[in-house]
Amino acid sequence: MLAKRIIPCLDIKTGRVVKGVNFLGLKDAGDPLELAKKYNEQSADELVFLDITATNEKRATVLDLASRLAKELFIPFTIGGGISTKKQIHEIITAGADKVSLNTAALNRPELISEGAAQFGSQAIVVAIDVKESSPGSWSVFTHSGTRDTGIKAEEWAQEVARRGAGEILLTSMDRDGAQKGFALEITKRISSQVSIPVIASGGAGSLESFAQAVLQGQADAVLAASVFHYGTFHIRQVKEYMASRGIPVRL
């Protein structure tokens, strides 16, 4: 039985892991390689690294991190943040990452999704979609850390990225990110039921039950979280054991 995945996310800024609330007020949360190893031992199914300050200089730091991770961690990992060209995708995959996550660049130039999928395979292309409930019951796609509304309907963009060959959707609810009050179940469920590719629910991990609800109600294929793992609120195995007790298949 295919397991539902638990994916810790590490936001990287100048080589350190940081975490903020609603993308503001960043706090230092540790060394990426050390945290990655810890999560690996805790039975994380994958890891996502988002380089939130992606200038050229820092890009080299992330490539170096990818190559060091690939030598010590034998689980899949994704790198995202400011990736806008096929050359950058190539560099990150060559450094050892299994997948890249595209966000704003895919909105600016959707062909990047299809070109990336054609060259590196769909499995290597994750499209991150940041959404907010812009009016009751209606979610739209946001950019610039949740400050700019593109006016694009979340479901429409999700269908387009799937059609263009993305291998997965990383769906982040900007309203809930960092708030630890549960995932945006309704939009997660809508998108998951409308696309044929896996959907990773992100933004809002709080209680153990919130993880279970992301899968049971939100129909997510994987659940991503940061703070609750960084600050030790939950051990990953504890989350998985809880999910198993709710009848969800997990890798233990």
Place this chain on the structure above:
Amino acid sequence: MIGIINYRAGNLQNLQNALTYLGATSTLLDQPGDLANYSKLILPGVGAFGHAMANLKHYGFIRPIRRAAQENKTLLGICLGMQLLFDFSDEDGGHPGLGLIPGKVTRFDHEGLKIPHMGWNNANFTDSADPLVSDLRPTPWFYFVHSYACHPANPQNQLGVTEYGEPFCSIVKRNSLYGVQFHPEKSQADGLALLHNFIRLEV
């Protein structure tokens, strides 16, 4: 010494990282003539079946791989590399494979099933005493990414079975040939244990 057949299909660094981590020496084989010098081979692969067969042909690897199989060399196909061992794949209108294991490769086709089959799934062994899987835990977890699955004509070639909408062959064995549908180099402890067994197989 393990030879990794390099027919320019995907990044082989992660596979080499895992072998190095386990203390094994591996070499990327760029020339068809290189295969003769190795008794243990890995056929890797990601991407499309037809494209991979075209590359194997273009770089002259098809005949030396068939010869290696005839000489009972130990070979492990990984992911697409496993599928290539079979007679035929339905992918992209259909393409013949290496024909070293009777059977075919077909697309997952079930209503409501997400494609690709991506993530961690179990394998159940039909022969847990086989040296490739001996001393692994009974239902290990492996990391899969694929849209097509192998169906050997002869059930005896099935060493591992996984369920995704339907049962499919996740580990195949015929004589000295092995194939695994998952990525052992990305399957943490269970994957490393299987690779370690492959490294230790007597040739």
